[in-house]
Amino acid sequence: MDLKSFIRDIPDFPKPGIIFKDVTPLLKNPEAFKGSIAELKKAASEWNFDIIVAPEARGFIFAAPLALEMNKGFVPIRKPGKLPYKTISKSYSLEYGNATLEMHIDAIEKGSRVLILDDVLATGGTIKAIAEMIEEAGGEVVGIITIIELSFLEPRKKLDKYRVEALIKY
């Protein structure tokens, strides 16, 4: 399936100079949405992992159906102040600013094998912060999968010690 045809470019969002990759047309089309989960499953099936970790908000949309489809658990990474128990927190920079994410301190078992999933890999700042939190908790990052990779931002330079797969590259 040509998933790329369901991704829309929005220039100058959220800031001048950023071309925002909008996945809402893909989500609105049931065949394209199902197709994206099927392709993520195909890529993720290559790896031996116990759990899927993904950040809010767009990461959740793809991670929850993939986790159910692959019979894996799901760990949410959230924006500050949203998780109710004790957290690990990490600040980082992304394509259009700075941000902080949090994970429950007991979300990852020591030695567990983790797949990180998100919609867009841009600078790689978000995924790197998540990988560091997983490792601080004693987990092993076995792979990173995204729907979209903005290769021209060279995110893999930040993530060179990990295996990274992306369904669509720009």
Ligand SMILES: O=P(O)(O)OC[C@H]1O[C@H](OP(=O)(O)OP(=O)(O)O)[C@H](O)[C@@H]1O
């Ligand atoms: O590779 P990076 O430069 O770090 O950028 C990628 C991140 O940016 C977007 O999230 P955003 O923080 O905008 O949150 P949202 O999903 O709530 O829109 C996107 O969903 C990725 O998580």
Ligand SMILES: Nc1ncnc2[nH]cnc12
């Ligand atoms: N250009 C972009 N489009 C959509 N999401 C993003 N997250 C970071 N950069 C992005």
